[in-house]
Structures are given as C-alpha cells and as structure tokens.
Amino acid sequence: MNEQTLTDPFGRRIAYLRLSVTDRCDLRCGYCLPKGFKGFEEPAHWLTFEEIARVVGAFTALGVRHVRITGGEPLVRKDLPDLAERISALPGLEDLSISSNCTRMDVLAEPLYRAGVRRLNVSLDSLRPEVFKEVTGGDLDKVLRGIAAARAVGFAPIRVNTVVMRGVNDEEIEDILGYCADNGFTLRLIETMPMGATGRGAQDQYMDLQTVRRRLEQRFELIPDILPGGGPARYYRVGATETRIGFITPISQHFCETCNRVRLTVDGTLYLCLGQENSYALRPLLRAGIADPDLIAHLRSAIALKPERHEFKERPEKIIRFMSATGG
Numbered sequence: 001m002n003e004q005t006l007t008d009p010f011g012r013r014i015a016y017l018r019l020s021v022t023d024r025c026d027l028r029c030g031y032c033l034p035k036g037f038k039g040f041e042e043p044a045h046w047l048t049f050e051e052i053a054r055v056v057g058a059f060t061a062l063g064v065r066h067v068r069i070t071g072g073e074p075l076v077r078k079d080l081p082d083l084a085e086r087i088s089a090l091p092g093l094e095d096l097s098i099s100s101n102c103t104r105m106d107v108l109a110e111p112l113y114r115a116g117v118r119r120l121n122v123s124l125d126s127l128r129p130e131v132f133k134e135v136t137g138g139d140l141d142k143v144l145r146g147i148a149a150a151r152a153v154g155f156a157p158i159r160v161n162t163v164v165m166r167g168v169n170d171e172e173i174e175d176i177l178g179y180c181a182d183n184g185f186t187l188r189l190i191e192t193m194p195m196g197a198t199g200r201g202a203q204d205q206y207m208d209l210q211t212v213r214r215r216l217e218q219r220f221e222l223i224p225d226i227l228p229g230g231g232p233a234r235y236y237r238v239g240a241t242e243t244r245i246g247f248i249t250p251i252s253q254h255f256c257e258t259c260n261r262v263r264l265t266v267d268g269t270l271y272l273c274l275g276q277e278n279s280y281a282l283r284p285l286l287r288a289g290i291a292d293p294d295l296i297a298h299l300r301s302a303i304a305l306k307p308e309r310h311e312f313k314e315r316p317e318k319i320i321r322f323m324s325a326t327g328g
Contacts (some may be wrong), residue, residue: 088116
C-alpha cells in the first residue's frame, strides 16, 4: 500500500466509507428490524461527533473520497447537520451523501444541504399506502413529502432503493420506475439479504433480480450504463430517456470483486464486509487517546482483514447482526 491509499489483500482500493450514526430507526421494515426490538446500542457506546470526525479524517488521509451517512435511520441522530458540516470540511473528501427513509427529511433537507450533503439514497419499497404500511409500519405520504423536500432544495442525484419482495411489491416495480422517471430519480432494485433472523425470514420473499430484469426487458429497452457514486449496482438506461435503473444482486450475481467500501458502526466497530463477521474495534482506541498516526496504522491493519467475498448464498445463517446495526 502506498502512503496515500488503502488497498486490501485482494488488490481492491478502498475509497468509500459507509458511516452509521445510529442503529435506531423510526420505521420497522420486516427484512431489517423485528417488531418490538429494543436491543439497540447504549448511547454511552455511540461515537461522539468528534470521534467520528477523527476516524473519517484518518480515512480521507488514506485516500477515501466518498462517505455515505447511514443508520438505522440517520435522521433520528440529534444535530446530524452539525456532524455533516464537520465531515464535509475534511480535506480530500469529494462526495458526502446520505441514505434515509425520508420520514424527517421535510424538516432536515435544507440544513443537511447547507452542511454539504449533496446526494440522497431513499428507501421506498412501495407506492401503495397499505403495502408501505405493511412493510414498514410507516406513513407513505410523509416519506413522499420528505423526498419532495430533498428534491426542492437541490439534492441530486436522488436514488430510490426498493427491496423487491415476492408477493409483496414485485408487481409494482413498473409503477415505481414511472414515479422515478417523472421526478428525475434513479431506481435501484435490491435483493433481500439474509442479515440476522429478520433477513433470513425474508428469504421466503426473495426474488432473483435477473428474473425481474428479463421481465422489464419485455417492455423497455435496457442499455448498459455507468453512474458515479462508488456503489454496487449494475445500471441500465431506459431506452432513449435519461431514466436509469440499477440492480443490486448480492445473492444471484455478487459484486465482491469490485468492492471498494467498509462500514463503521455507531459503536465504532469497523466491518470489512457486509456478509462476514470480520471487524475491528476502534472505540477503545479512540477513548484511550490514540494519536492520529497510530489511528491511521490501525486502519491499515483493519483493511488487511477484509475478506475476498461474502457467503450469503453458501452460509445464509452466518450473519446474526441485523442490517440496521451494520449500516447497510
């Protein structure tokens, strides 16, 4: 590894950090968090904004250029725009984005944009109020108002993430694509993943997105395309339009060979793979007063633990932590 980059044992350059600022959420999507779950991380274990900024600063010093703020639901973390402003000011950072369910975005869109957040990924699994309520326990109109607020203040691009579930929302993919086309959004379809007991339970609703893509090709011309942002989706442009659709396929067609990201949880645990338990505890180091050069050395040691690939398909029972605890 040279002085200014992080490269894992398989030659992949790490340029993307997914930063979870909370494991809590104000919705209860069935594939992510069980209803009634209360085993969240204790606030005393949360990284402070100062600690988060130190870790992100160490990553940007090592060549990480993209940071995405995630959760749980990141908008439930108090004073989040203050943290976003600290991160966006770090030297070397090129892209600060956020993943959100947008239930609180009508209030927070403007302060987050002023703080330097520019791109938004929003979770939207249905445009039917009753289905949305069934999947998330939430209010669809509130989410749509939040998305509209983000668009109005200038967030771009906005990407809509839809987890495709057989027998739940698989028949409305074309409708969601139409909503995205009308608003200038990109649609990203995601396969359910066996993360924790909820994720494994959702495998009964798993749908191979190769099947969905072939179905869409009967109606639309899908032209292979590339979009910036460091994510795992395989993108297509819809005919002669500017509308894009992406497929995130961790089960049917994994993308591990191009994985350039790691995940930092709210308690300061660095996960090197979404589908493995390889991790590195940073909070004890931070609270012991570690110096910046030593922190950078520990990040290099952590990246050396990044595995070649996940084993969702071969060992679906392996990951016991919930998706909300990992940051997606």
